[in-house]
Amino acid sequence: MKNNLKLVVSLLALTTALNVFAAADLEVNTPGVNAIKQSMQTRHGQLSGFYTSGAIGLTSDGLVAVRDASAVPLSARQSVNGLVAAENQDRNALYSEIATANAHPEWLAEIRSTFAQRWIQLAQPGWWVQVGGAWKQK
Amino acid sequence: MRLFTFSWFKALRQFLMAALLCAPFAVGAAEFAISVADVAAPSFALHGIRLVWSEAGLMEINVTQMRVEKREFSKVKLRCARLLWQGQEVSCRDGSLDLLPGVHFELNYHLAQQRVQLTMTAADNERWQLVGQFKGGAWQVAVQLQNAQLKRFASLLPKTLPAVGQGALNGTIQASGKSSIVTDAQVDVQFANLAFSDESGLHAGEKLAGAVKLTAQQQNKMWQWQGDVVWQQGEVFWQPLYLKTGKTGVYQFHAQGGFDGVMLQVADAVMTLPEVGQVRLVAQWDSQKKSLVDASVQGDNVSLDSLFSQYALPFLDKSVLAEATVTGHADVAWQYRQGKTQAVRLNLRDGGIVDGAKRFNLAGIHSSVNWLVDTPSVATLSFASGEVMGVPLGAVQWEMAMQGLQFNIAQAELPILGGALVVKDFELHRGEKDWHWQFAGAIKPISMEKLSAVAKLPKMLGTLSGMIPLVRYENNQINVGGALLLQVFDGTVVVSQLKFGDPFGRAPRVEANLNMRHLDLDLLTRTFSFGSVQGLIDVDVDNLIIQSWQALQFDARIVSSAGNYRKRISQKAVQNISSLGGSGAVAAIQRGVVGFFDTFGYDKIVWTCSLQNDVCYMGGVESTPSGVYTIIKGGGIPAITVMGYNRNVSWSELITRLKRVAQDNRQVIVK
DSSP states (O other): OHHHHHHHHHHHHHHHHHHHHHTOOTTOOOHHHHHHHHHHHHHHHHHHHHHHHTSEEEOTTSOEEESOGGGSOHHHHHHHHHHHHHHHHHHHHHHHHHHHHTTOGGGHHHHHHHHHHHHHHHOOTTOEEEETTEEEEO | OOOHHHHHHHHHHHHHHHHHHHHHHHOOSSEEEEEEEEEEETTEEEEEEEEEEETTSOEEEEEEEEEETTEEEEEEEEEEEEEEEETTEEEEEEEEETTSTTOEEEEEEETTTTEEEEEEEETTTEEEEEEEEEETTEEEEEEEEEEEEGGGGGGGSOTTSOEEEEEEEEEEEEEEEETTEEEEEEEEEEEEEEEEEOTTSSEEEEEEEEEEEEEEEEETTEEEEEEEEEEEEEEEEETTEEEEOBTTBOEEEEEEEEEOSSEEEEEEEEEEETTTEEEEEEEEEETTTTEEEEEEEEEEEEEHHHIIIIIIGGGOTTSTTTTEEEEEEEEEEEEEETTEEEEEEEEEEEEEEEETTSSEEEEEEEEEEEEETTBOEEEEEEESEEEETTEEEOOEEEEEEEETTEEEEEEEEEEETTEEEEEEEEEEEEOSSSEEEEEEEEEEEEEHHHHHHHTTOOOOOSEEEEEEEEEEEETTEEEEOSOEEEEETTEEEEEEEEEEESTTSSSOEEEEEEEEEEEEHHHHHHHTTSOOEESEEEEEEEEEEEETTEEEEEEEEEEEOSSOOOOEEEHHHHHHHHHHTOTTTEEEETHHHHTTOSEEEEEEEEEEEEEETTEEEEEOSOBOTTSOEEEEEEOSSSBOEEEEOOSEEEHHHHHHHHHHHHHHOOOOOOO
């Protein structure tokens, strides 16, 4: 009986927490979000070929990472590193900005996690994504 | 120091001795076979050895398990098509080893002279010739290489090193010693078409060509060595550095030093870096702890262009310098000891820095910096001109006191736009995680005309001056303590609660409260070609948040200042105000008389705007129950009253209209 009560209370707490997070507007539109999205959009043209070749992939924490540098000519590996660093800087800023725009900076981890799932769902066939810590081709 | 090649001979000798001892007992009619359980040496071991020697001279050695250094091999087979024993000489003719496919070898061993000769050949004139001489415990080995393919021995290299994919060697390697100790070694080898890579591809080289010369002697376990490396062709990516030869010249490295088995000393090394210059290096490396013990690097008159772009920029990809290019020459020096930097010298001559994103640039930079970790010193820094966010900077010459990671400038002036930014008590210091800085200061009157031109705003008149309270940067945020006082448009502006979040990031954020008093409307409206309005206004903007240089939120209130002064508004200004809110949003009462007079009297101006979610919720002097509000309340003769009908207006649209009015001086018709 006591255990059942615990379970009910836990589920209630979890549901409440999820409901609270469900209120987050992930499409919130602020000048900051717009500037970051614009920057990411501009960069995407440079990154897309590297997603396709498998040189880079989408990580489970909502970032991108160099997965197989060998898929890139030696002379381009440094610029791939730079693009990945800049993309991750923007992605971190985006998650933080959306949490701030929702007036809930403490939602950062959930927003990051939701975006990570969304990026992976939206990834094109053939791209590499991180699932459970391992790389998997979509 | 031991070479595994020598241990290999020792183990081979043990094996041959074992075979000879066993042979008489194993001879059969057509062949004999012997088995040896193990042969072991420090860097080499064989397990499960079986030797079969047929009457026709064919010999096969099968090894169940072989270890070379830390690499393991299973089921190794060595085959001699003809094993000959003539007098003192044992020969293996037309030999092959399945670990080295495509390679044929000949092996001769003279028992009395204790001399071994091994020749390996393969296609494309590949040849490895090894001659070893053993006498009274002393030995000499010489290897001659001709188009020797490195991939043959790629599998023998430790897995911690990047794998060699291809590459050919020409030249000689010689070594001599006593027992298992090497006392002399000489390497004179040219390498070509060399390629290597680790699994991740983050440490790789391709099409490398060059030469290595090395001589080393050992006495009492202490090695003295000197060497030259010339890298003439190819490219290397060693994350995050990418280096390439070619038109830019060749890389050269000359060094000498010592090695006691633990500490590797590099004394008097000279590196020639293409397009940079020569850099001298002295260092000590702990090979057991794999750490740098001390180092001293010095370069005189090095070119900063390539030094920065090739060697510094790859480490700065997250900093404000990530898109910068640097020019000029400098004398640089760096000393490292006991786990930290001890001294840095940077004497810069006619340097320049330009940000690719056009945020800043400086030209004619000179510096004299001699920083010591535990001794105070003074650095001088000057530049001839520059620009920050489009604002041109005049020449400066500053002195900076340095003590450890604390840097101070007592007072400095930065000339801008005919005035100057005066910086007092500038302090820069290293916090636990990042750098912090702070300063106080003042703005000596700068030209609003020049400032507005730089900011691409309509021409403004007057000057901007003021006091800057304590400005502090920490945790990626700039906070201004106290109030910033400015004089502009003959009035005063107090900026309080001023904060800059992520100031150098993608979405910088500014928060502030602004209180402006007695701004001269005539100066202000003339500036914006808005039509003339005479009078004074007070402006309060509370809870202002600007992000990516766009207003995100504020509560603004514009009210005509208290007091007696001339209050007139021109016909054109009335028309422009009326046009801002869009069709039907604003209307002028007594519109019939607008066309007859150039100016009108007014009693009071009140306009409020609360901005949220890109919507400006507006209000005025007074409202009617229907929601209509008064923006300009008429007074005097002829008077005019301007009413607002729409309370909610799109802020973006309002700004677009304001820009159009200000820039095009567009005539708006009030119907």
